[in-house]
Amino acid sequence: MSDQFASLGQAGANQSVRELSQPLAMGSGWMKFVGIMFIVQGALTAITIVGILIAWLPIWIGVLVMQSAGSIERAQASGDANALKDALAKLRTYFVIQGVLYLVGIVLMVLYFIFFGAMLAAMMKSGGLPH
Known part of the structure; x- marks a missing residue:
């Protein structure tokens, strides 16, 4: 009898996983699209000399998003709780x-404004802008 109850409990858990993963599973096509676009962005970034240093980041992000989309589809189709957790x-x-990345961008922007503000102030103090 414990086998019957265990299977009933498992069926309920599978259904819960399917229901919980449904909203993300419905958007998995868009997730894959975004993942592919990140990978393409990384490949295009790698074309430049400086881009080679940072091209791995968008490629990694794209792979993460695509893997998450695959896991969420698997969780929704089979009710696999581990796939949902992985996604x-x-x-x-x-x-x-x-x-x-946003924080780094904000810090770099602030440093940019400070640096060029100081340069503008130095140029104004020394007699104005060059002609």
């Missing part, structure tokens, strides 16, 4: 990377 972990990594 969400990969999405978490994607958002952490994006957040760090």
Whole structure:
């Protein structure tokens, strides 16, 4: 009798995973599209000399998003809780990377304004802008 109850409990868990993963599974096509676009961006970035140093980042992000889309589709189709957990972990990594990149961008922008503001102030103090 315990086997019957275990199978019933498992069926309920599979259904819950399917229901929870449905919203993301419905958007998995868009997730794959975004992943492919990141990979293409990384490949185009790698064409330049400086781009070779940072091209791995968009490629990595694209692979993460595509893997997450595959995992979410697997979780929705089979009710696999581990696939759902894997998909969400990969999405978490994607958002952490994006957040760090935004913070780095903000810091670089502030440094840019400070540096060029100081240069403009120095040029104004020394007699104006060059003609």
